[in-house]
Each structure stands twice: as C-alpha cells, then as structure tokens.
Amino acid sequence: MTEAETAAARAGSTPYVDPARVRYRKRHAVRSAAIGILSLLVTTAIVVAVVVRTPGWPAVQETFFNPEEFAASFPELVEAFWLNIRIFLIAEPLILIVGLSVALVRRLRNPLFLPLRLLATVYVDVFRGVPTLLVILLLGFGVPALDLQGAPDDVLVWGIVALVLSYGAYVAEVFRAGIDSVHPSQRMAARSLGLSEWQTNRYVVLPQAVRNVTPPLLNDFISLQKDTALVSVLGPIEVLRQAQIDASFNFNYTPYVAAACLFIALTIPMTRFADWLQARQRRQRGAGT
C-alpha cells in the first residue's frame, strides 16, 4: 500500500483491510463451503447405498413409499387435514385466553380471590399431570355419556375442550414465567407514576411478559398442531383417522407417511418462524445495554 493510500484510508471512514488478509479470508470461505458440500454428498451417498442394499428395502419401499398409494390417498388426506387445521384454529385462541386468565388469577393478591387462586393452582397441577390423550378420552366419551341437558353431544367439541384444558395448563405456566421475568423495578417505576395495579399489568408488565414468552408459546403451538391428531381416538375423520382407513384398506402404510408429510408441511414453517423470532429477540437484546 502506498503512502497516499494509507493517508486516504486514515482520513476517510472506509475501513482498511490488508489485501493479503482479504484473499486469505476469501480462500478460507470457499474451502469451508466446498468441504461442507462434499461431506453432505458423501454422507448422503453412503446412507442411500446402505439403505437400498438392505434385504428389506424393496418391501419397505412398497409398503411405506408407494407412489400410487400416495397419489390415491393424498386428496382425501388433504381434505381430512382441513379438520385438523380447524381444530387447531379454534383451540389455539381459547388456549391463549385460558392460559393468560389462569396466569393472572394466580397472581391476584386480594384475599377475596383466594378460592379462585386455589382453583387455578389445582387446575394447572391436574391438567399438566394427566396425559392429553387421557383427557381427550375422558371428556370425549365420558361427558356425552352423562346426557347432560344443554351439553353438546358432538365428540369433536369435547375433543377440542380437552385440548384447550390440557394445553391451557401449560400455557398458563409459560405466561406466569413471562410475568415473573419482568424485573420488579419496572413495576415499581409504573406504580411510582401513579398507575394502578391493573394499569401497571396492562401497560407495563404484560406487554413485556408476552414478548418474552413468544418463542416458548410458538413451541407449544407447534406441539398442538400435531396433537390435533389425538382427537382421532374419538372418531372424527381427521387426517390420522383417514390415513388409518386408507392404510387398512390396502394393507399399505403409505397413507400414514403422506399424513406425516402434511403435518411436517405445516410445522416446519412454524418452527422456522419461531427460530427467526427468537434470533431477532436475541439481536435486539444484544443491541441494548
């Protein structure tokens, strides 16, 4: 580098990097990419070669990855999957409402609300402890059998209620952790301005709490998308039940694989979104002091 160039770099705002170092960094980047791609190709080739060579492979391919079966069952499966999506779309907002309400009730300090607080605590303890499938069976078969006046006898309704109760308990704990994650000094600052307890929660604590727990909440959403399949035990023809029917019809499991693909097609974008959101939050925190 010439004296003039050095002087120009010092005077200007453009950063100066030694050209030799630039070349080294570029070489290093190219080499890293090449090694990565090569490693991926070799590993894939080995796995494919080993799997295809196994004696059972043709049978596996015929039973699980049969293109004709896939194509034949797919339209029906997509139609049935719409029910899963509807279950999810109905259950999710209700879960958020139940979860947030229970979390808030558990924080009430007025002694008048002691029964409510105890109820919320018992609810979370019970429904976090019982497997979701069991809750679905209990409500889906148990409640309609009671013949209660006015109670809907559609098992689908009770399946959704069971999902809401089961997930609501988890989400309540997530919200509670979020509320606890807001530093007490925030509450103090809000109260010092004259904001009431309720206003402090509404405008200062909850917005921060919800932001802090968005990634774990999304995680629970993803889990819920899959668990809509549990409602199949009650009889509604959602995607898992449809796949079961198709599979038993031809003694071929390809419809199960097709159903799995549908779930993955829904959960992967959601997972990536959750990852992106989490990374963005980390960046934002990093940017702060």
Added chain:
Amino acid sequence: MSRGGDMSTVQVTAGVPMLQVTDVWKAFGNESVLRGISLDVRRHEVVVLIGASGSGKSTLLRCINGLEAVDAGTILLDGEIDVTAFKADLDKVRRRVGIVFQSYNLFPHLTVLDNVTLGPRKVLRESASSTQDRARALLARFGLLEKAGDYPDRLSGGQQQRVAIVRALAMSPEILLFDEITSALDPLLVGEVLDAVRELKSEGLTILMATHEMSFARDVADRVCFLNRGVVCEEGPPQQVLGAPREEATRAFLAHLLG
C-alpha cells in the same frame, strides 16, 4: 437533631412545608434503616441528601413516594395528605410526587414519547394529543426531541436518565425525588443529567435528591442533609455542611469521600 424549618439562608416560600417527615422508622427484617428520621422540605427548595450507602437515603425517598410502607412516624405532603395513613390513597400521592431512580427504569417496550405520555394519559386521563404536545415540548427542553420515536435501548445512559426525568416531570409533580440519578452513569454523561436538574431548580421545582456529587450539591442545593445511621445527623446550607461541618460523623464521611 436539628430541624430545617426556619433556616434564614433558605429563600423559599414560608408557610406549610411541601413535605414534612416526622420521626419515621423503617426496618427490613432485623435491619433498622430509618431510626426516627425527621426532615422538612419547603416549596421551591432543593434539598440534597448525602451519606454513606445504607444510611437510609433511598429508603427515605421510597417511603415518601409510598413505594415502601413506614413502620412508624408520619409523612405529610403539602400539610394535607398523609402518605403514612393506614389507608392512604398512594396512587393519589404518586400523582403529586415524582421519583427518578438510579437505574432509569424506562419501559423498554415503549418509545421515548410513549414512556413520557403513559402516566398523563392513563393516570391523569388527559387526551393523547395534548399529552403528546406537552411531552414533545418537555423533550425539546431537555434536548431529546429527536429521540421521541426511539426505543430506550437506542439511547445512551445520560439520555435515558434525562427521559426518566421528563417522564416524572410530565405528571406535573409538586415535588421531585431523585435517587442517586447519576450513580449508574458513565462519568462523561453525569454533567448532562446534572444540567437537567439545574434547569429544574431554575424553574422553582421542589426537589429532594440523594447524591454523591458533592460539588453539584455545593452548587445547587439550598440545604444539605447528612444522613447517618437512619437519622439526619447534620443539616444546613451547603457551604456550612460541606465546608465547615460541625459533626464528627460528617467530617469523617466527607474525608472518606475525598479520599
């Protein structure tokens, strides 16, 4: 223990003190922090609290704001509101008493402007447009107008603390409490925050502040109170307390501070 009610050097309004702290006790567990402290602040007066960490400065300020409940004693605001009454309406107290903390405590999810307008909008129930106009005017006065749309984490410590002062000021408090507001700041940023306090004094605000900035205290305070072991050990005009302290404890503290 001397009382500052009728100091001839203090040029403040006569009559009922803005703040009357009388024989206040406060303990945390078995640790007694305030041991019967008494202190008056008159309207338009700037009173500076000095003293070692643990001498009770912060606790006193928090008691005045109702953020901590006293164990005994009374705190009277403007001669009429008893902060220490068993059923005191603390939200009402806090509308009239502003406090700024050492650690700023801005709301990170709100812009600077929303930090400032939250109190007036939700507590004083003022319209959004009028609070925004007033907030902008206040921000402009403290050189922060261009930061109005930013989130607090984009601001320097000094800027954040000035926003915290503006946030307290937006409630039009009758007295402002400052709890070591420059202690968490980079030394280079202390000046801008202290300048903001000078500006407030020039407007006649009533201020009670805890600080370790002795030269600032000498400069701005109408009266300096040295707190020691939970009581006012010595008080008087800054020249006297800082320049020619009468009490041995004050001398020891100042000597220690100056190294």
